[in-house]
Amino acid sequence: MSRKNLVVVGASLAGLRAVEAARKAGFQGTITLVGAEEHLPYDRPPLSKAYLDELPPGEVPEATVFRPESVLRDELGADLLLGSPATGLDPVAKEVRIGDRRLRYDALVIATGATARSLPGSEHLAGVHTLRTLDDAVAVRNALDAGARTVVVGAGFIGSEIASGARKRGLDVTVVEALPAPLVRAVGEVMGSACAGLHHRNGTDLRCGLGVERIEGVDQVERVVLSDGSAVEADLVVVGIGATPATEWLEGSGLRLDNGVVCDDNLFTGVEGVYAAGDVARWHNPLFDRSMRLEHWTSAADQGAVAARNALYPASAKPYQTVPYFWSDWYDSRIQFVGVPSTDEVRIVEGDPDRDRRVVALYREGGRLAGALTINGQNVIMKYRGLIMKPTSWDDALLFAEQRRATAAVAP
Template identity: 75%
Template sequence: MARKNLVVVGASLAGLRAVEAARNSGFDGSITLVGAEEHLPYDRPPLSKAYLDWNEPGAEPESTTFRTESALREDMNVRLVLGRKATGLDIERKRVLLDGTSLDYDALVLATGARARTFPGSERLRGVHTLRTLDDAVAVRSALDEGARTVVIGAGFIGSEVAAGARKRGLDVTVVEASPTPLARAVGSAMGSACVALHHRNGTDLRCGVGVDAIEGERGVERVGLSDGTAIPADLVVVGIGADPCTEWLEGSGLRLDDGVLCDQHLSAGADGVFAAGDVVRWHNALFDRPMRLEHWTSAAEQGAVAARNAIEPGSAKAYQTVPYFWSDWYDSRIQFVGVPDADEVRIVEGDPVRDERVVALYRRGDRLVGVLTINGQNVIMKYRALIMKRTCWDDANTFAESRARVRAQSR
């Protein structure tokens, strides 16, 4: 029986791509897009990058809204339900519960994303922000415009991008990182240190292995108290300590939850018609033969499209597998990572992280190339992504690296 009623819960990138993929594949049933925020779907990566840059007074940063309201409502014939949170799911009756009302579906894409973690007790203090939503970015940007002394909690990618944005404006920035080795989970500890060398080079005060005891102030933030007894004066605190998948509303629904909605390789959550995409899904990535939850732009976009097509045509559902990819822009450098970071060995094949602007590092697990990190290595990163996709062995990956190094040496 053909599906006629697609509901997409979550109106960010994955949700938008779900809607677009459904229409582009010729689906002519009804589509409803539910979003917790009032905003039309918007793009997040620029919010911690170009969006924070200084503009002439009165000039607005470039909007990151993906599509106009009329493009969604009229051109794509999508019913928009914005500013409404989903509160529950009934997989027997095939019904999404919103506050006080409900939506029936026969195809459903869960794309509720993740929520930035906050620092306990600081939520009501003026000047303390996470950076995930457009509203967050507007607030952080306006504090930077006022020349805020900035403290960033967490030397992860978001926090580091904010620090870079503040430094670009010439502001004093301190980054406080609880772990002695930043970015260990994202890229491994060796290359984490290589990345944070960029902070040192650009005059950001980075303090690792120091916890935050308290964020203090009367009405607004005034200082950040650290576990080593020192206090840093602050007008703006940006908390970048990770995000958790938004699955609370699915508790008791019968879906399997474990740091995300557990899905098979087709992004199916196990209930009839129910698929998931984006930051909220933990699915079986067959390329690495393991479950993964990613918070990356590329996979969110691709999963949104796959989940929607599978939800409306479950009989011909396609698996989704990928080599994870993310990028992050710090100061004038671009960090790119493909694959997975947990490795038996990390080998730097180009550059010296302390000295050089360009670094290429390969990650080995068993006898296979599983990951590559580059700093300013835009011309090779995707070639390595292709090698990982093809399950290239470690020796061949190193041979490739040597051939690239030869080409580079000759061209100098």
Template identity: 60%
Template sequence: LDDARALRTAIRPDSRVVIVGAGFIGSELACAARRMGAEVTLVEAAPVPFAAAVGTELAPAIAALHTRNGTDLRCGVTVTGIDGEDRVRAVRLGDGSTLPADVVIVGVGAAPATGWLDGSGLKLDNGVVCDETLATSAPGVYAAGDVCRWANPLFGETMRLEHWTSAAEQGALAARNAIDPSAATPCALVPYFWSDLYDGRVQFVGVPHADEVRVVAGGPAEDTLLALYRRGDRLIGALGVEQRRPVLRMRALIGKGVSWDDALAAAAEMTAS
């Protein structure tokens, strides 16, 4: 909250704002600063932002939302220094360029804070390791939320999610399983995140590591987009820009394990109406 208040005071129309890290925190801050009339440069070390979240094929489409809205996006470059004495004056980049700056914001990700659990008996590995029911390696102890790294039976893979929807759903299930372990239910959760970027809502459900990604409505250069992700003969993910109801419908279908053909048919019906 203190940071938010400080930024509200610091960012003015025509302020030169440099944001390091083009993930969701950095991107949402870029949107807010642009709405306030600031000149915004977004610096990202990766070749394209959002690749881990939505896959490499359509990550450029989400990144293009920045450039279409006047944000200067610099990818594949690192920060080597910040100049200024009483206050920041410029940001130096690894490609030799320098960005004048009145405000610098760093949002380069987070790591699970599990150091206080060292020696507790809990298995730790990029979070607290849990089984399908969110049970940890210690009897009677369950975990949920950003720190929970569990075996998701729906996708056959281990994952750790940093989204409030997942935390809320896991918390409720972990409580039920802790109260009655004999009737514990596996956490077959479909990951879901959303972010309001400029004038569009970006949503993703499922996982992005797919054998095929197919755009079924709109397009990467348009203000609306719906894409489905296939692994084998199953629907495993969906990305939407201004496709709120179809994406949530796809989340339900992923949870049911529907076939690729059935998912395509459902998408065609929804986008035609």
């Protein structure tokens, strides 16, 4: 059946790439981009990175919008429904519900992303924020600029980047992490402990193995009480404890929902004409032969394009496989990871986390290289990503690492 009407729900990076890929593939039909926020599609990583950097007085952060409205409407020919969250899906009638409105589709790409988790009981307090949207970033930045005593709940990517932004301003900041080390789920405990050193060396009060008992205050946050009974005074609390896929609007639709919208290799949901991409999609990654849901910039961009092409031209659909990749900027260091962390062995092949700025660690799964983490190893991380894609045996990966060390040792 010829597709004449593409609807993309989610004005996200994945949603934008879906629109762009559809036009690049020669699709001449109508495209409607639906977004819950009133903003045009914008880049999210800078919200916790460059957007929070200290700027001279009077300067404002650069806009993070990907494309001006004129490009979306005139060049890409997309109808924009912003500030209009989807409220339901009828796959039999092929309709997306937006309040009382019904929006017909022939092909549908779901790219609604994820929603930041919050701490129950703190909703009434000013000064308590998550960091998922542009509006969140504005509020957090204003508080940091005002010199707020800062507590960050969660030592993951976002929480650690916020801590870095606070320390750049010379502010006291406490990071509370329930797990034994930062980034345990993302990079494992061994290298999570190595990342903890970045906090310690930059004067951040990192407290691992502790939860938040409650957040106190009348109208404005005043302190955070921890599970060990201690309390930390605070004017700003940023909650960075992960996100849940935004699938509430799909309940009762017949789509399979299990930590995201469940998809096959092609990002197909199993429901005629419906595909998913980005943070909301849990798909089978053929490269690792397992189901994955990634909250990474690169995968969201790539999935959006693949989902749109497959939705419009299902007869020629192609699977999406990838080596997961993410980066995070902490203080004056860049952490990069490729592959998967659930492995059998982690071996540091370059540097000492307690002494050196540059560290490289490899992850083994069975007899193959499955992952690599670098701290300030920008010139090598993509080489390891290529080795994982091949794939490459563990012995060959160690030989590659040894050859790089030998070359570095004799370099002038």
